[in-house]
Amino acid sequence: MPSLTRWYLKSGLLYLTAALLLGLILVLPFRDRLPLFVHYLSPAYFHLFLVGWVTQMIFGVIYWMFPIISRARPRGNETVGWASYLLLNSGLLLRVLVEPLHGSQPNSSLGWLLALSALLQWLAAVLFVILAWPRVKERYRGE
Amino acid sequence: MPRLSQWLIRAALLYLLAGFTVGALLLGHKGVPFHPALWSWLPAHIEFLLIGWIMQLTMGVAYWILPRFWDKPRDAHLVYAQTAFVLLNVGIWLVVIGGLWREGRSLLWLGRAMELGAAVAFARYAWGRVVGREGS
Numbered sequence: 001m002p003s004l005t006r007w008y009l010k011s012g013l014l015y016l017t018a019a020l021l022l023g024l025i026l027v028l029p030f031r032d033r034l035p036l037f038v039h040y041l042s043p044a045y046f047h048l049f050l051v052g053w054v055t056q057m058i059f060g061v062i063y064w065m066f067p068i069i070s071r072a073r074p075r076g077n078e079t080v081g082w083a084s085y086l087l088l089n090s091g092l093l094l095r096v097l098v099e100p101l102h103g104s105q106p107n108s109s110l111g112w113l114l115a116l117s118a119l120l121q122w123l124a125a126v127l128f129v130i131l132a133w134p135r136v137k138e139r140y141r142g143e
Numbered sequence: 144m145p146r147l148s149q150w151l152i153r154a155a156l157l158y159l160l161a162g163f164t165v166g167a168l169l170l171g172h173k174g175v176p177f178h179p180a181l182w183s184w185l186p187a188h189i190e191f192l193l194i195g196w197i198m199q200l201t202m203g204v205a206y207w208i209l210p211r212f213w214d215k216p217r218d219a220h221l222v223y224a225q226t227a228f229v230l231l232n233v234g235i236w237l238v239v240i241g242g243l244w245r246e247g248r249s250l251l252w253l254g255r256a257m258e259l260g261a262a263v264a265f266a267r268y269a270w271g272r273v274v275g276r277e278g279s
Contacts, residue, residue: 054197055159067144095170102174114174118167125163129156136152138144 001064004081008060011089015052019045040103044096051092051121059084059128066135071142076131084127091120144207147224151203154232158195162188186242194258195235202227202265209272223268231261 001009022045025031025038063081068074075081094117102110144152165188172181206224237254241247 050192058197058200099173111174115171118170118174121170122163122167125159129160132156133153136144136149136156 002075004078004085005060005064007085008056008063011085012053012056012060015048015056015092019048019053022048036104037100040100044099047092048096051088056088059088062132062135066132067137068140069134070140076134080127080131084124084131087120087127088124091117091122091124094120147221147228148203148207151199151206151228154228155196155200155203158191158199158235162191162196165191183243187239190235190238190242194231194238199231202231205265205269209269210274211272220268220271223264227261227265227268230257230264234258234261 022041025034026041026045028034031038063075069076094113098110098113098117102108102114165184168181169185169188172178202224234254234257237250237257239254241249241251241254244250
């Protein structure tokens with residue numbers, strides 16, 4: 001299993017744990033007595049689960065298992081893969097930190113950080129599609 | 144990877160891009176508001192990513208890796224999988240258009256029905272390939 005896949009899968013497992021922990025916090029009986037920002041964590045819960053866990057597991061397995069391009073460059077440009085990983089995770093973590101704070105203080109300047117988080121995650125998806133696209137093909141037969 | 148898997152997976156990657164693009168606009172708008180009508184695209188964001196990306200990618204990979212029959216014909220019910228691909232992709236766009244357009248309730252209904260049809264057709268196709276080593 002390539003190193004990048006291991007990072008994707010292990011990060012995915014941590015996000016799964018974090019998402020379910022957050023899901024638990026969001027239904028605690030004394031939730032109303034928790035700090036205000038906790039009330040704005042529902043989108044973070046969904047995105048930790050669907051981006052952090054599901055999408056990241058898929059990315060890791062695609063990078064690992066899809067047909068190789070050639071023996072010389074089996075999985076394409078690895079740097080693009082690492083850039084996608086770093087952008088996705090920095091963007092998602094930024095969202096999880098900033099979104100509830102912005103929700104509880106809507107007039108703060110934190111909104112620009114949310115926009116930055118959106119841009120980082122979008123770039124991650126674009127880079128991943130560029131990386132994966134040439135590997136959606138017949139099995140490599142050595143020609 | 145067989146041809147139909149390539150179609151399903153490439154379509155899924157395009158929906159990943161579409162879903163992340165709409166999602167980035169929505170998140171950016173949440174931080175720095177620039178157009179209130181953007182919120183009406185939230186159902187499209189969900190549709191692109193849950194049905195277009197995750198469901199379609201899963202179908203593409205299943206079509207590729209599930210055990211095949213060794214007796215001829217090896218792909219006896221291929222038409223069901225092909226039908227699923229068409230129904231799913233037309234269905235997604237009908238749901239998205241129906242959700243965005245105020246008068247589009249019937250399109251929304253039709254799109255959902257097509258997605259259901261895609262699921263049934265794909266299940267019909269894949270059922271026979273969910274087998275053990277002895278082929279039963």
